[in-house]
Amino acid sequence: MSSDAVTFRRMTEADLDAVLKIEYAAFSHPWTRGIFIDGLKSYEIWLMFEGNQQVGHGVVNVIIDEAHLLNITVKPESQGRGLGLLLLDQLMKRAYELNGRECFLELRASNQSAYRLYERYGFNEVGRRRDYYPAVGGREDALVMACTLTD
Ligand SMILES: CC(C)(COP(=O)(O)OP(=O)(O)OC[C@H]1O[C@@H](n2cnc3c(N)ncnc32)[C@H](O)[C@@H]1OP(=O)(O)O)[C@@H](O)C(=O)NCCC(=O)NCCS
Numbered sequence: 196m197s198s199d200a201v202t203f204r205r206m207t208e209a210d211l212d213a214v215l216k217i218e219y220a221a222f223s224h225p226w227t228r229g230i231f232i233d234g235l236k237s238y239e240i241w242l243m244f245e246g247n248q249q250v251g252h253g254v255v256n257v258i259i260d261e262a263h264l265l266n267i268t269v270k271p272e273s274q275g276r277g278l279g280l281l282l283l284d285q286l287m288k289r290a291y292e293l294n295g296r297e298c299f300l301e302l303r304a305s306n307q308s309a310y311r312l313y314e315r316y317g318f319n320e321v322g323r324r325r326d327y328y329p330a331v332g333g334r335e336d337a338l339v340m341a342c343t344l345t346d
Contacts, residue, residue, distance in 0.1 A: 199246030201278065203285045206240040206252060208232070213249050214242070221268045224329060238265060239289060243282045250278055253286045255298075262287075262295030262344065267309075279312050287316070291344045298344055301337040303328055310338070318342040 206214060211231060218225045226234075234240055234254055243251040250273040254266040264286060269279045290298055301324065302309045318340040327337035 199248070201281055202244045203241050203282075204244075206231075206235065206242050208235060210242060210249075214240075214252050217249065217252065217270045218268055220271050223331065226266060234265075239293070241282075241286060241289065243269075243278065243285070245273065245278070251282050253282050255286045255290050255293075255295075257290055257293040257295040260294055260296040262290035262293070262298040264290075264298055264300040274308075279308075280316065283312060283316050287342070287344055291346055295344050298342050300340050301327065302340065303330075304336040304338050310340075313340050313342070316342065 211228060214231060215225075215228060218231075231240070238254050238256045240252060240254045242249055243253075249270075251269040252266070253264070253268070256263045256265060264283075267279065267282060267286065269282065287298060298318075299321075300313065300318070302313070304323070319342070320338055321341045322339035324337040324339065326334035328335045
């Protein structure tokens with residue numbers, strides 16, 4: 196990893212273009228501008244910076260004591276250097292502060308790098324939703340993972 200310090204801050208509407216640039220570069224089925232605009236009203240959206248470069252974003256929602264990780268994205272050129280784990284850790288700490296004591300997430304069954312990241316953090320696979328996601332040429336299953344949050 197470079198020596199530039201990694202920092203986090205909340206997203207605002209002024210960050211939309213920069214977030215969408217990373218989102219569209221990283222996903223085959225990205226979240227749209229409208230989803231992020233709605234998301235800013237309902238969820239916590241965090242940005243990650245390496246020095247002054249924006250390198251990722253993540254979205255978390257907490258209802259009573261249950262957290263949901265809704266999006267986690269690292270800019271493709273910055274992947275594979277441990278930034279995903281740092282971002283996940285920041286989002287889970289924030290979820291805990293908001294009173295989340297267990298976190299759930301869904302991911303595409305084919306998304307092995309995300310699966311390994313979540314497993315490394317402490318998530319376990321707890322279920323599968325058939326044909327949950329649109330995919331090129333059809334549908335794809337979602338895996339459901341869960342993790343107990345502690346301080
Ligand atoms: C999933 C995602 C967020 C992971 O981010 P990342 O920054 O690449 O994650 P990490 O760097 O922490 O881990 C990725 C790999 O790099 C390796 N790695 C971590 N630190 C490293 C280092 N210092 N040197 C070399 N390799 C390292 C990890 O071991 C891991 O390897 P593995 O996948 O073979 O297990 C990222 O791939 C991404 O944005 N993907 C597209 C969007 C997406 O699918 N999001 C999840 C939707 S559910």
